[in-house]
Amino acid sequence: MSLSGNIDFDTLKPEEFEQYLPEFFATGNGKVSEDPRLKAFLARNPDCAALVHDLETIAETARSLFAPVNDPSDQVWSNIQSKLREEFPQEDPAKLD
């Protein structure tokens, strides 16, 4: 995104805020709701504040998805063993069991 002009946070409009929002999220600590420059704007624009709240909630919850929860089937390891035996016949196949 490349837009000219300085951002005047005192006169910022919701449409402009929407344009800048990806950048607001990408800079700072990623918590737009805690950005001091936006505090007054968000206080007078509850729809924008609601949007920020929701997007932050989604991002925070996403971090909890990092912990792996799914196991591949045993067949995956069997296939890996078979392929390695084909590719590296000099290895001792018994050790891969």
Next chain:
Amino acid sequence: MNVEGQLMTQAPPPKTNPGLFKRNPPIAGEAEAIEAAKNGDPEAFSKLYALHKRRVYTLCLRMLGNVSEAEDMTQEAFLHLFRKLGSFRGESAFSTWLHRLTVNLVLMQLRKKGLNLVSLEETINPTEDDGPKRDFGSRDPILTGSVDRVALERAVASLPPGYRMVFVLHDVEGFEHNEIATMLDCSTGNSKSQLHKARLRLRELLRQTGNVPLPDINAEVAN
């Protein structure tokens, strides 16, 4: 002055990189297993598989959204790992390195597949109609304080491939926009934009599935 530059000078200091080292702390016995596996010890490689299969498979499943393809890709990732392990220098956490290797393989796979490539490009460079609807102009209820993890997982799975890719890489896996831009061969601005659109789409999806509502947002947003 462009907005990006302006924000760089006016914004609070950049967040300290959460760092994949922090998210991928060393695992007991891993370093020894890596060294042994580099020397061709199959038991050590078996241990590395046991330590990392869940994370690799989960990553594949999130990116591909399909169990069969995710298992195939997990297999490919570990075969690739076996072949390339000698080039691991320990400059990043092993799991970070393995993640990158896996992500690159998944992206290569998607690019090979004509259909997915088209849909990836569509969402990497969407038309106006493809993007989530604007969300201003009406008072909307907000998501509850915590989004249900399972609901979010389902919503992520239903994202278009391009959105899903950027969202998983950034918000789940912790990659930075510049890293994602390199992996996806797009600009950092594009990565930021796609992430934002992905989150907007997720917001819509979560509200449709009932992760809605606090009736009055004023008290919370004013604080």
